[in-house]
Amino acid sequence: MKTLLARIVLVLMFMVFSLPAPGASAAEKLNNIKITMANPLFNPGISFLWISNFLGYYQAEGVDAQFVAAQGGAQAMGWALAGRTHVALPRPIPILFKTAKAKKLPPILGVYILNRDAIYGDGVAVPLDSPIKSVCDLQGKKVGVMSQRDSGPLFVKKALETCGIPKKEQNVTYLPVGPVAKAATAMKLGRVDAWANVDVQYTLARARGFKFKLLPYQKSWTKNLFGNVVWINKKFFAENRKTVVGFLRGLAKGSLFFYTNPMATLEAHWVMYPESRPKGMSREKASALMVKVLTNRAPKLRPDDDEKINKFGAHDEGEWTEYVKFVGLDKALSKEMIKGLYTNELIDEVNNFDRQEVINRAKNWDLAKEIKNYRALLKRYGQ
Secondary structure, X not given: OHHHHHHHHHHHHHHHHXXXXXXXXXXXXXXXXXXXXXXXXXXHHHOOOOHHHHHOHHHHOOEEEEEEOOOOHHHHHHHHHHOOOOEEOXXXXXXXXXXXXXXXXXXXXXXXXOOOOOOOOOOEEEOOOOOOOOHHHHOOOEEEEOOOOOOHHHHHHHHHHHOOOOHHHOOOEEEEOOOHHHHHHHHHOOOOOEEEOOHHHXXXXXXXXXXXXXXXXXXXXXXXXXXXXXXXXXXXHHHOHHHHHHHHHHHHHHHHHHHHOHHHHHHHHHHHOHHHOOOOOOHHHHHHHHHHHHHHHHHHHOOOHHHOOOOOOOOOHHHHHHHHHHOOOOOOOOHHHHHOOEOOOOHHHHOOOOHHHHHHHHHOOOHHHHHHHHHHHHHHHOO
């Protein structure tokens, strides 16, 4: 009997000591989703991706959005295809070529258009005193690109075709020059005659003091091109539909906040990733320079481009047809196969939120108050 009583006492003691301390509570559980960026750095120019972690929009959807850096779109896509991450964010180009080669649909699905305009569509950079006056003058020249697998060459080749120079007759040397300062320096020193890259890279280079002019691509073929796409691993999607919708809704809110108030977004980004601030530069000076990057990208996030469907992330069949034609795969991919690469199934649910509420928060930005809220979020969810 004494032994039984002793055991009961021990069990009760264990239960008492296992209870949380007064006022304490276990961190609330969120559903994890891993997103591979097509970028090796947490560049503030794409902070619309993670700003909802600061604002609490992802957490409100029950989502733990974890962003993973990658060395470009190919690596990001490979991880999502293999299931190492759940989401990849590259442009459609690698998937289109992979699908055409395999002659079957990949195990990922495009569920949301990130950028309504092509981020490579601004044009080609040349020195201020360059004799190159238009993209048609790039024949016979050396063009700097991020890497040989980058999209820069595709845009230049299409531009020259529009100038009446068929691909087989084009004579352009594409040289990998890396990002920002390296690329701008290569052009400044004459190692390349021009530089083909994305909008953010040009803005970053200008913010660092490099001077050059942009030669625009022809509007006839760039106006219907879009940028990066949210690609979901199909297996994860089938098992975690609610999490996917929540992530995309948080992404839409973050995009709206981003283009409503780029400076507020940048201030929040510095709090989340202080190590991304340029070294040896005050916060004020860094913000003055970097806000130009956000402002440059902001218009591409708007959902109402050219009076199309006014919904974040919506796919347009005509734009996909134009994109496939742009990369030269219109004969290799059937309309049915192209349609199988993406879906608008989630778009109505994703856009089911109060836009004005997000806009008001962005316009009435209070950094001190928002930092306090952010710290409370971290504590609440144990992040």
